[in-house]
Amino acid sequence: MENNHSLDFSSTSTHYNESLRGTLQDRINSLKESSVKLTAEASNNRWNIYDEYFSQTYFVDFGFDSFSSKKFDTDQFILLLKSWFILLLENDISFHHLTRKIRRAKDALILSKGFNLETIDEFELNYFSKDLKPSSLQYKASLLLEFLDFCEDLIVPEEYLELILRYYQKQNSAAIRKLPSSRDVLKFSLIVEVYFSNEDIDNEYLDYYPIYLWWNLTNIIPIRISEFCNLKFDCLISSKEGYLLTLPRSKNKKNRKINYDKVLISNKIANSIKLYQQKIYSVKPTKTLLQTSSTTRNAKPEVFNYRNFKSLLDKFYREIVCEKYGFKLLESSSEPHTQSPYNIFRKIRPNDTRHFAFLNLMLQGYHPSEIARLGGHNSVYSQMAYHNHLEYWIDSDLIKLLTNQKRHTGDLSNEFFKEIIFKNAMSTTTEVSEVVKIPLEIGYCTDPLQDCPVDEHYLCKHWRITFDDYQKHYDKLQTILVNRESVLKLCIDKLLALHKTGLIHHKNNVYDEKNSQFNYQLVESSKEVKDALYQLAKLKERFEMYEKSGAQA
Numbered sequence: 001m002e003n004n005h006s007l008d009f010s011s012t013s014t015h016y017n018e019s020l021r022g023t024l025q026d027r028i029n030s031l032k033e034s035s036v037k038l039t040a041e042a043s044n045n046r047w048n049i050y051d052e053y054f055s056q057t058y059f060v061d062f063g064f065d066s067f068s069s070k071k072f073d074t075d076q077f078i079l080l081l082k083s084w085f086i087l088l089l090e091n092d093i094s095f096h097h098l099t100r101k102i103r104r105a106k107d108a109l110i111l112s113k114g115f116n117l118e119t120i121d122e123f124e125l126n127y128f129s130k131d132l133k134p135s136s137l138q139y140k141a142s143l144l145l146e147f148l149d150f151c152e153d154l155i156v157p158e159e160y161l162e163l164i165l166r167y168y169q170k171q172n173s174a175a176i177r178k179l180p181s182s183r184d185v186l187k188f189s190l191i192v193e194v195y196f197s198n199e200d201i202d203n204e205y206l207d208y209y210p211i212y213l214w215w216n217l218t219n220i221i222p223i224r225i226s227e228f229c230n231l232k233f234d235c236l237i238s239s240k241e242g243y244l245l246t247l248p249r250s251k252n253k254k255n256r257k258i259n260y261d262k263v264l265i266s267n268k269i270a271n272s273i274k275l276y277q278q279k280i281y282s283v284k285p286t287k288t289l290l291q292t293s294s295t296t297r298n299a300k301p302e303v304f305n306y307r308n309f310k311s312l313l314d315k316f317y318r319e320i321v322c323e324k325y326g327f328k329l330l331e332s333s334s335e336p337h338t339q340s341p342y343n344i345f346r347k348i349r350p351n352d353t354r355h356f357a358f359l360n361l362m363l364q365g366y367h368p369s370e371i372a373r374l375g376g377h378n379s380v381y382s383q384m385a386y387h388n389h390l391e392y393w394i395d396s397d398l399i400k401l402l403t404n405q406k407r408h409t410g411d412l413s414n415e416f417f418k419e420i421i422f423k424n425a426m427s428t429t430t431e432v433s434e435v436v437k438i439p440l441e442i443g444y445c446t447d448p449l450q451d452c453p454v455d456e457h458y459l460c461k462h463w464r465i466t467f468d469d470y471q472k473h474y475d476k477l478q479t480i481l482v483n484r485e486s487v488l489k490l491c492i493d494k495l496l497a498l499h500k501t502g503l504i505h506h507k508n509n510v511y512d513e514k515n516s517q518f519n520y521q522l523v524e525s526s527k528e529v530k531d532a533l534y535q536l537a538k539l540k541e542r543f544e545m546y547e548k549s550g551a552q553a
Helices: 014-033 074-090 094-110 117-127 134-150 158-168 180-196 203-218 223-231 267-283 306-324 351-365 368-375 380-393 396-402 416-419 468-472 472-506 515-550
Strands: 047-050 056-060 234-237 243-249 259-265
Touching: 014 074, 014 234, 047 094, 047 267, 056 094, 074 094, 074 134, 094 117, 117 158, 134 380, 158 380, 180 306, 203 223, 203 267, 203 306, 203 351, 223 243, 223 306, 234 267, 234 416, 243 267, 306 468, 351 368, 351 472, 351 515, 368 380, 368 472, 380 472, 468 472, 472 515
Parallel strands: none
Antiparallel strands: 047 056, 234 243, 243 259
């Protein structure tokens, strides 16, 4: 994409602008008729709105009378600011909040002289003042990105978007959501899989079933826990494409209206929901899909809310994870503990799965615009906050979640974790049954044809190594491990760079979600990450037993 040194309004859709202008007065009239105390005309630049609750009037001036520039189309920006104001008002944003958003967006337009590259340094100095806290800088960047996302056909120079995104990501490390390790996530995932594999559906099973639905749905579709709890009983729709799930979207904290989206889901999830609907309706009809536990008191038993779910999840950890399967939760424990596969260091919070879903969508090669739609974001740029988690969460255990292998286990036991979570890819004993051992520089090959599917022997399933060879070549093997970690890091950086390109240029037809070539790059890059992750995981598994053997010697 070529850099634009000033906003080129000739590329802006005339139909889009006329549509805004033509419907603006109608929307103003509609708001007035709905008892909003708005004093405004589409042709005037000074509006005010009266807040009856606080007995206060808020003013906003859309004019640019004190500012002029040959490269600055003030009429265009005034129209966009007014249309954005109306949209925010229609979405029930608080009057104080929306007037502040408009003023900040207008300030940015003036300070940047219409996003002119010649004034980018001056814009940064004045708009993103060094005296502001990281949270304030992030807020100013966030609302500006939201405004630019609203301006559908406006092409803003890449340098400005890079700058704004950099400040959008400015936040204290304490503000970044802490996620549990993938090993703790994996343990929980396997427990859910085993516990709900029981075909005998009793009252306890039914009471806990919202946990199963939450885990399988919100790990795939990044919905908020409040949206999950507000699913209607009749949320499932059968269509020609398959099953559609009607999601209640809470797109803004200030928005008290619930909007609905329809998302295509798998037959597996749909059948799980239908099973629950059948079983729960036989107990008692409910407004929401989910029902509170039969042993829990609820002021509104026909409604399921966040507190009900949090209480249920805590109970599941306490009675199922810990009491039934013998795990030890160390999250709030200060007492010393021994290393054990049964230790859990951090419980999964209700909204953690939304983060997992965003990361998994990125790792599957979804376009940023599609991720934003699935996540119910106002702005495509909102997902930038989740980029901070990608490297934090990815490690060799994640491959066990990504492969999603089905395991047929009747119960959890010591052997279960020895064989499933800590299974090693090789044995310290002599493999007498092997037909061939072709010597290599390190270890040996067990494939008589040596039809290598990979470039490096140590990444092949036919590669073996003895304990003596492991000790002899220890330093070189550790270097190999570090190199594979570097390869994974490079693959992650490449995927993030592509994702960022899709964010910045999502309005450009070269990088939008309809461009098959760019989407192919996203999918291929995500595949490279998963391949590198898988190779690193297998390599660590091969070395893990010998590490333990050396520690015990």
